[in-house]
Amino acid sequence: MTEPRVRLDDLGAWLIKGNADLVDLTARFARDPHVTSWCVRPGYRARLMRTGQPVVFWASGSRARLPYGVWGIGQVTGAAEPGPPGQPWSVPLDLRILAERDRVPRQRLRADDRLAALEVFRQPQAANPSYLTVAQFAVLRAHVPA
Template sequence: MTEPRVRLDDLGAWLIKGNADQVDLTARFAWDPQVASWCVRPGYRARLMRAGQAVVFWASGSRRRLPYGVWGIGRVTGPAEPGPSGQPWSVPLDLPILAERDRVPRLRLRADERLTDLEVFRQPQAANPSYLTVAQFAALRNHLPS
């Protein structure tokens, strides 16, 4: 199956994922709930990332451990760039992690018919960045605190 191409005219937000099975996201964000940069895979999507675009943080991992889903929302602050030799690409962000009570669980989003086709549901193992269309991002914002 060919993955759909991201079009800037229908880009609602980028979605970056963190896997809590590989990194203790709870402890990391308790210590510092601000994400200043995150790794992305080099490619056309990373090259489309620009300052001012919305970005969503998606926590993933073993579903029995934590209420995975949307843990933060913010903005891209600059273009994605390659890291030093041998290091991954990263994108600069201004992305605060939501308080635990304000995070949007995966199950709630899955139950919203407007969001059933999210790329993160269809291809959960895909590399960063994923994306939401304009309509999907609008629907997601209905689940976020004011």
């Protein structure tokens, strides 16, 4: 199955993931909830990332002790850039991680039929960045406290 191509006219937001099984995201964000860059896979999606586009931070992992799902919302602040040889690309961001009480668990989002087609549900192991359509992002925003 071919992955659908992202179209800028229907891009609601980019979605970047962090795996809490690999990195202690809770401790990292307790120290500093402001995310200024994140790694992305080189490719056409990374090349579509532009200043001002919304971005959602999705915490993933297999440990049931954490409320995985949407942990933050912000925006892209520049073009994705290649890292040093052998290192991933990164994209500059202005993204704030939400307080724990405001994070939106994936179970709540999965229960919303309007979000059933989210790429992060269909292809949870896909590389960064993933994306949300305009309609999906509007629905997701309704789940995030103001």
